[in-house]
Amino acid sequence: MKELLEKFENKRPEVVFEWKDSETEAEGWVVINSLRGGAAGGGTRMRPGLDKHEVESLAKTMEVKFTVSGPEIGGAKSGINFDPSDPRKKGVLERWYKAVYPLLKNYYGTGGDLNVDEIHEVIPITEEYGLWHPQEGVVNGHYNATEPEKIKKLGQLRQGVIKVIEAPNYSPDIKRKYTVADMVTGFGVAKSVEHYYNIWGGKLHKKRAVIQGWGNVGASAAYFLAQAGVKIVGIIDRNGGLINQDGFTLEELTDLFINRNGNELISEDIIPFDEINKKIWSLEAEVFIPAAASRLISKEQVEEMIASKLEVIAAGANVPFADKEIFFGPIAEFTDSKVAVIPDFIANCGMARVFAYLMTADAEITDEAIFEDTSRTIEKALRKTFEASNSSVNISKTSFEIALSQLI
Numbered sequence: 001m002k003e004l005l006e007k008f009e010n011k012r013p014e015v016v017f018e019w020k021d022s023e024t025e026a027e028g029w030v031v032i033n034s035l036r037g038g039a040a041g042g043g044t045r046m047r048p049g050l051d052k053h054e055v056e057s058l059a060k061t062m063e064v065k066f067t068v069s070g071p072e073i074g075g076a077k078s079g080i081n082f083d084p085s086d087p088r089k090k091g092v093l094e095r096w097y098k099a100v101y102p103l104l105k106n107y108y109g110t111g112g113d114l115n116v117d118e119i120h121e122v123i124p125i126t127e128e129y130g131l132w133h134p135q136e137g138v139v140n141g142h143y144n145a146t147e148p149e150k151i152k153k154l155g156q157l158r159q160g161v162i163k164v165i166e167a168p169n170y171s172p173d174i175k176r177k178y179t180v181a182d183m184v185t186g187f188g189v190a191k192s193v194e195h196y197y198n199i200w201g202g203k204l205h206k207k208r209a210v211i212q213g214w215g216n217v218g219a220s221a222a223y224f225l226a227q228a229g230v231k232i233v234g235i236i237d238r239n240g241g242l243i244n245q246d247g248f249t250l251e252e253l254t255d256l257f258i259n260r261n262g263n264e265l266i267s268e269d270i271i272p273f274d275e276i277n278k279k280i281w282s283l284e285a286e287v288f289i290p291a292a293a294s295r296l297i298s299k300e301q302v303e304e305m306i307a308s309k310l311e312v313i314a315a316g317a318n319v320p321f322a323d324k325e326i327f328f329g330p331i332a333e334f335t336d337s338k339v340a341v342i343p344d345f346i347a348n349c350g351m352a353r354v355f356a357y358l359m360t361a362d363a364e365i366t367d368e369a370i371f372e373d374t375s376r377t378i379e380k381a382l383r384k385t386f387e388a389s390n391s392s393v394n395i396s397k398t399s400f401e402i403a404l405s406q407l408i
Helices: 002-010 052-069 089-106 118-128 136-141 147-161 180-200 216-227 250-258 273-282 299-307 330-338 350-358 367-388 395-407
Strands: 015-020 027-032 044-047 074-081 208-212 231-237 240-248 287-290 312-314 340-342
Touching (some): 002 395, 015 052, 015 089, 027 089, 052 074, 074 089, 089 118, 089 136, 136 147, 147 180, 180 287, 180 312, 180 350, 216 231, 216 250, 231 273, 273 299, 330 395, 350 367
Parallel strands (some): 208 287, 287 312
Antiparallel strands (some): 015 027
């Protein structure tokens, strides 16, 4: 596995597009690791301090993810080095998408990512420039669709991604009109934990979980885990967190979900970050969901969680461990050898799978069809891993071997 991984990590990306904004200090990159199958896909993120290496790492992560989610295309990513809280953000994104429009029209499909919203930013801005959908490049480059096929696939994408959830079991509050894009990635992360216990053995009900990050992925994963009977005992966000060793009720979690300020956890009982960061890693919990930024989890934090009955980690964030390596550094390897680690390209493939599903012929655009397709896709990937090795450790290692064998 390590030889395959080293070869894949060191392969030079096929396309690197570099951009410098004319009106602000913003700079950005599109990295296309390969045009496998004639196209590539990956979302757009924005954060201060982002660099080309991060974007390249994430593009390679996307390529691995597509071996699970489909379609059989290359991995890509867009990244903008800029503060998303800056009031000039909208203008930066408008100039960015204007610059990368030719890629998006012909062979690159994008979406939302960290600090860039799919529904309110990516779709309306790209639509203004003439794209039917931000995945149009995949439809053109990979599917070589005829005009009627193109109209159908793009129509399904336009309808499905922004579809307002009507079924109450997939939304914390149907009156607030949450969309598929808001909920499906966290749903998949929660389902990956459920499928892990179903396949490897054990009961999910009444397991305890700690959630890191309270954006769409972390908050929705917590909501769906609580629906399945898991006790959420701790939440840590960048501004602080909460602890309830008896577990928050589904009603309490729903309130925390809908009362967020953007992606920020809001509560009268919030514990300051420095204080909760000392406490939360030693909470007794069997499940951990890292769903904040990449490369945050240290070996010391992992060791504390293992000593506190940790059984499974489902990666809501891409590359959650604080390794410098693109995929599988020493912290990830250590953790994988001690507990079940469901890798990011399986656990959080929900949105990528939605795009792939909506590009199939005659996709059924209902809440149940879309969400349960994601669940089945994750279950299939985990069963394939279990068939290769039924050990409850080294799950990430085995999953990488399966994925990389398809790419190299």
